[in-house]
Amino acid sequence: MDFAPGQPADKNIVDRSRASANAPLTRAIRATREKLQTGTLASGPQFRREMTLLHANALLQNAAAAPLLVILAGALSVYFLHTLNLVAWVIVTLVVYAGVTLVARRTPHDLSAADSSRWRRRFLAAHIVVGLCWTWFAVIGCADCDGPAFLLLKGLMLLVALAMTAMSSFTIRGAVPLAFTPPVAALAVEAALTRGPYEIGIFAVMAGALGFFEFVAGRMHDSHVKLLSFQSEKDSLIAELEVANSLSDEARRRAEEANLAKSRFLASMSHELRTPLNAILGFSQVMKDGVLGPMENDTYRDYVGDIHRSGAHLLDLINEILDLSRIEAGRYELQEEAIELRELAEDCIGMVQLRARAKDITITSRFEQKLPAVWVDERALRQVVLNLLSNAVKFTPQNGSIEVKVGWTAGGGQYVSIKDNGPGIPEEEIPLVLSAFGQGAIAIKSAEQGTGLGLPIVQAVLDKHDGEFVLRSKLRRGTEAIAILPPRRVLESVAPIDQEAPRRKVRANAGS
Template identity: 40%
Template structure:
């Protein structure tokens, strides 16, 4: 198998594995639904039964009290004995139902047989519904022989009782249609039968209304059931999404941990190998320099002297690369310590200009300094900022063609900070390649064609060193117009002169030639905080 076909094969294998997992999950869900005897998911069926049981237990006191009120009311047209017998019957059926609901909630979900418990609760609700239906038969004979006003009031009360029962049972059992039917149909049939016994058009209309109201509450229960099922589905999807997010988070945490461990291992390896390479490299540089300078006698063959010079130049380049790798690994591992002191950015640009002047003159490049000598001191690491300036100038010298121009600028920022800028009129960098060149070992395509050799570490080191100072590197470039690399130091690193404590001429102690300064807006705990610096 070719190397290019491996990723495609891995993707196909992963998709087949996911398809098999989904098919197995669907098969398990289908088997569970068939075993439960319902089209719903078993967990949904369990949730619906749980809602019903909790609703019943929540009204364990109010419902018997309501039945007691019904019994007291029916004593106005029925014998008290019948009313008490009905009350005892309906409360007994309700107590049995509540006891089973309490037992259902105490059993762990994993041990619940949903199909068995659904049948049990349906039967118990049917018994409770039949007991409620007996309320319509209490005092039937006495009502038929009572005065017309008593007949009217008693049957209107029974009709109202039916509406109350339908409303309560719809709220409690709307999510399970079978339980709702078992608890309400017997009561409706009994009330309709009693109203039809009177043989009056008015009571016939009440009977028709009772059936219509029952159908209306059944319609409402369908909507409530659909809403509840949607809520359960959304909750299940939310739980699944949360579980997936937790799983992905654990995978990403593990991947990050491995990446950090690999990065640390890489840094340790580069640091170790760099140290190991520097020892023989120093010997190569020393001996090649002795041979190139012919310190122990002239070489008869001039080509040997040229070879020695090439060896020395290559060794110097390799040593520079090793030093850059060491600096980068120290910064990334957090072992680069800043030795901060008051300094001027203009002094750094002057020094770097002198160091690279011969190289610039060799290419015929004009270096122009645009600096403000009156800028205040900054609190920073001299070695780090010198390396920043040298790296930026070296890059500019690499990319600027012969006869070009480089401008070194140092100035103040609007927020109180200071900047150091290196601008050239070289070939420039494409906008889409700027993020690449800022990475370690990153180089643009145009750089390979026009610039001298390099490892692509200069800008990465500059960016890291400026982050250690709380600053930033801003790289702007345009093709065929040049590049502008600007490093910015924040305002809290700029030192401002202290105002005189007394008016001039009235000081107790006069310090001639020395201006006392203090750090301005330094962060608490900063090495420069709490002290003063002398401005020369």
């Protein structure tokens, strides 16, 4: 079909030009997969940005711990050692820690990957300044202090400060050595100059602690790197799944649109398809019956019969296709009324009885008595029963038998069962038989091939009635087809109203 320039195409037809809209999504999937395969998620700029933000957050959370340690060191020196040597150091160190906290607070939450290196350098510089403050603390002496108490105080405070720094600054490599290598170097110089046992002991403890805490900080850093890497991989996989899901939804939507367009086209073409076929059938019937005079040529007469039979077969095919298309397009509306399922089954048996007798097939019926009426579309349900009976007659061999049953279901509904002793259907072919245009191997070999739409129409009609279709079959043992109507389709019989009861009640009240 050609469209004139400027004429919009049918929106229900799949627009192949929209395939290019998925190109960015496809590229995103490919890039994510390459990152996962090469392991570059954790080492890229985005990773450094996350670690910088985590370091700033850790400094803010521990902002009060280091100043409290500094104040505690000054207070202990005043209270126990009666010296004011640490007052100036306390003031300067508190100012430095306040500056570090201010830097951490000013770190932008939307830090770009390009700026992460600059902010890392700022934090490292802040740790160097903090390290200089602790170096000052390490070299402060106390001439008035008796014994090693002041040295022990300095060693204890430096050890605690080292541990706190290692626990809060492991997110940035090099923070611990930059901050505490100068104090340890100062302790080493002091131990070398004095050669005192306490100085040497404090230096040895601090040097060992610096190595240990640097090792611990490195392990914690690596563990956090792995956690971030796993988190990034998880987020990337989730993103990939979401993209794949969106692609799947788009493909399904296109398929549904294409199927709906097909169904709407076929449903709207019913008049155009049936009108010429009715003319062919009518004129071929006139020619076959010789209404306008006998046809002298026997070959032509046979041709006319072939034309009529082929036209009737084609009309049946079109009617079934249109019925299924109307159901799929949502244009199949039920004209519901109360009918007796038993009477409908008897009428349908009468319609196929002539074909059954031609093959010497016996049709027996077993109907439960006093079944209430059901609320259904009579034409649609008649089509269901006729399709099932026609299939049974078609595939039942000569001298076979068919059993038709109508009765109650266990749940309170009603059913029609049609069972034959034909060749049956292999179990693996049942899904194929129930699909549109699907035919089993036996049907393909049969001389009476159909359209393959009978059972799909049966399923669709029963589904419109909220019913169920069950097909049971075994090879060389026959087939049983069951059409089930739900309990809500069964009309309950109501006892007749006694119109004289109110009058008798009034007369009884008046007499009393």
